[in-house]
Amino acid sequence: xxxxxxxxxxxxxxxxxxxxxxxxxxxxxxxxxxxxxxxxxxxxxxxxxxxxxxxxxxxxxxxxxxxxxxxxxxxxxxxxxxxxxxxxxxxxxxxxxxxxxxxxxxxxxxxxxxxxxxxxxxxxxxxxxxxxxxxxxxxxxxxxxxxxxxxxxxxxxxxxxxxxxxxxxxxxxxxxxxxxxxxxxxxxxxxxxxxxxxxxxxxxxxxxxxxxxxxxxxxxxxxxxxxxxxxxxxxxxxxxxxxxxxxxxxxxxxxxxxxxxxxxxxxxxxxxxxxxxxxxxxxxxxxxxxxxxxxxxxxxxxxxxxxxxxxxxxxxxxxxxxxxxxxxxxxxxxxxxxxxxxxxxxxxxxxxxxxxxxxxxxxxxxxxxxxxxxxxxxxxxxxxxxxxxxxxxxxxxxxxxx
Amino acid sequence: xxxxxxxxxxxxxxxxxxxxxxxxxxxxxxxxxxxxxxxxxxxxxxxxxxxxxxxxxxxxxxxxxxxxxxxxxxxxxxxxxxxxxxxxxxxxxxxxxxxxxxxxxxxxxxxxxxxxxxxxxxxxxxxxxxxxxxxxxxxxxxxxxxxxxxxxxxxxxxxxxxxxxxxxxxxxxxxxxxxxxxxxxxxxxxxxxxxxxxxxxxxxxxxxxxxxxxxxxxxxxxx
Numbered sequence: 001x002x003x004x005x006x007x008x009x010x011x012x013x014x015x016x017x018x019x020x021x022x023x024x025x026x027x028x029x030x031x032x033x034x035x036x037x038x039x040x041x042x043x044x045x046x047x048x049x050x051x052x053x054x055x056x057x058x059x060x061x062x063x064x065x066x067x068x069x070x071x072x073x074x075x076x077x078x079x080x081x082x083x084x085x086x087x088x089x090x091x092x093x094x095x096x097x098x099x100x101x102x103x104x105x106x107x108x109x110x111x112x113x114x115x116x117x118x119x120x121x122x123x124x125x126x127x128x129x130x131x132x133x134x135x136x137x138x139x140x141x142x143x144x145x146x147x148x149x150x151x152x153x154x155x156x157x158x159x160x161x162x163x164x165x166x167x168x169x170x171x172x173x174x175x176x177x178x179x180x181x182x183x184x185x186x187x188x189x190x191x192x193x194x195x196x197x198x199x200x201x202x203x204x205x206x207x208x209x210x211x212x213x214x215x216x217x218x219x220x221x222x223x224x225x226x227x228x229x230x231x232x233x234x235x236x237x238x239x240x241x242x243x244x245x246x247x248x249x250x251x252x253x254x255x256x257x258x259x260x261x262x263x264x265x266x267x268x269x270x271x272x273x274x275x276x277x278x279x280x281x282x283x284x285x286x287x288x289x290x291x292x293x294x295x296x297x298x299x300x301x302x303x304x305x306x307x308x309x310x311x312x313x314x315x316x317x318x319x320x321x322x323x324x325x326x327x328x329x330x331x332x333x334x335x336x337x338x339x340x341x342x343x344x345x346x347x348x349x350x351x352x353x354x355x356x357x358x359x360x361x362x363x364x365x366x367x368x369x370x371x372x373x374x375x376x377x378x379x380x381x382x383x384x385x386x387x388x389x390x391x392x393x394x395x396x397x398x399x400x401x402x
Numbered sequence: 403x404x405x406x407x408x409x410x411x412x413x414x415x416x417x418x419x420x421x422x423x424x425x426x427x428x429x430x431x432x433x434x435x436x437x438x439x440x441x442x443x444x445x446x447x448x449x450x451x452x453x454x455x456x457x458x459x460x461x462x463x464x465x466x467x468x469x470x471x472x473x474x475x476x477x478x479x480x481x482x483x484x485x486x487x488x489x490x491x492x493x494x495x496x497x498x499x500x501x502x503x504x505x506x507x508x509x510x511x512x513x514x515x516x517x518x519x520x521x522x523x524x525x526x527x528x529x530x531x532x533x534x535x536x537x538x539x540x541x542x543x544x545x546x547x548x549x550x551x552x553x554x555x556x557x558x559x560x561x562x563x564x565x566x567x568x569x570x571x572x573x574x575x576x577x578x579x580x581x582x583x584x585x586x587x588x589x590x591x592x593x594x595x596x597x598x599x600x601x602x603x604x605x606x607x608x609x610x611x612x613x614x615x616x617x618x619x620x621x622x623x624x625x
Contacts, residue, residue, distance in 0.1 A: 310495075399495065
């Protein structure tokens, strides 16, 4: 018997009980489809984060207070043991480090922002001119901060679009005076739409000079220093340089952490990777259950066809012939199920991409291959026992079976 | 051609050992037509199974075409069945899902004959059995006599050394049974060796030689 004949034999057997074959395959179909869909969700989320981070600018390093032992994670800064990062740290970096384009001392706070009778609680970011480039921001009207604003602690602000809408509606905001906290600030610009990136709504932020923010929040502690490196090739030397300069300033102690966006990306990739693997693993369990379903049905089928097995043996079939025949049936079941699952999972993933564009799903080839080969091996694994059982039937007993 | 020497066959049951065949000596020549008779439980079918290489004797020697088959393993026996033996059963034992010609070609499938050749031979053999127009019918679309003729076609397809029939007319009315026996007689005239089991004297009458068995021993007719 060659492969084609074995296949046609399985086809005959499976087609003779279509409903049963279909239901048995359904287990594998669901298993394979869910592996593919869940991996597609994971891959989609990954590339979504890649895109968003690209959106946030490239060649960026961030210095945060506190030393972390492993790369990437951030320990909660405990004030007693860690020296804070201060404005002068950033100034020093800007002056000394040769590989960086600029260092932005960043202060983050929230405050009440008021105009006439409108008021809202807002995130306020204290930054410098470079932050604008660094995060790929742009203004809709007016201008962003400049160095003079920062140096002379001017009380000026740039409003995010949402903030401007909330306070001014459709009226012109440029030149108006809003109160932030206790101070009065002149609006010098309104930001263009940026949207939500990685959970930060850039449209709902008020930007003021870092120096002004220090007074507003009465602090000299920076949230972080965000650094623009000259080129991607200089990221590594820049990190080392920043480390050296800051260690010297901090009494020879490394009580800060320099992170690159790549590292953060790496951490998120790792987390997403684990998540995807866990989800795919859970889906794989359903594939296993599908395999048990195949075994169950094959056992029933072998029992039902005891007489057929006896006849075939009497007519000269060897144990091997019977084994192959039944194994081919279970493998055919699981392979067709696998194929159906690939199609079904692929279609659902594509459907999601079409109709719900914000839920990113990307079908990855490896998950398709994996699910398919896994389903094939499920067919072999769970088919061997029933097929072996069939092949070992005593022809005399089998022929007498009613 | 067939030589059985002191064949014993016993079955181990949980508490006792049942000896079904207690030393059978039987010889059959090419062109023989033997009817094995005897009451139920006398060991007829067990003997037939051993001759058909479906079963092995517990002791004794069985020479088929001068080859000792009593010590062959399962695979070797399967090969011998496929090459040298044709079976006809009381209940026809056709595969219900397949049309007549697919049933007939089965022994060729396991004999390694290629598909086109198989179908051609199968249809030809059905024609010889007078079923030329029935080759695409499934067993349940055929009468009992027709089904048994399909089974005979299947038994003959490999040009076996010997045809073994276990009560081939048991499920047929006497008229159709006789028709089937005519076919066997005709085949025998053409040189085919036939051994059949029956307990109808009328059927046994078609044979050249009658062997009677009682309690696992050969009562009469054995060489």
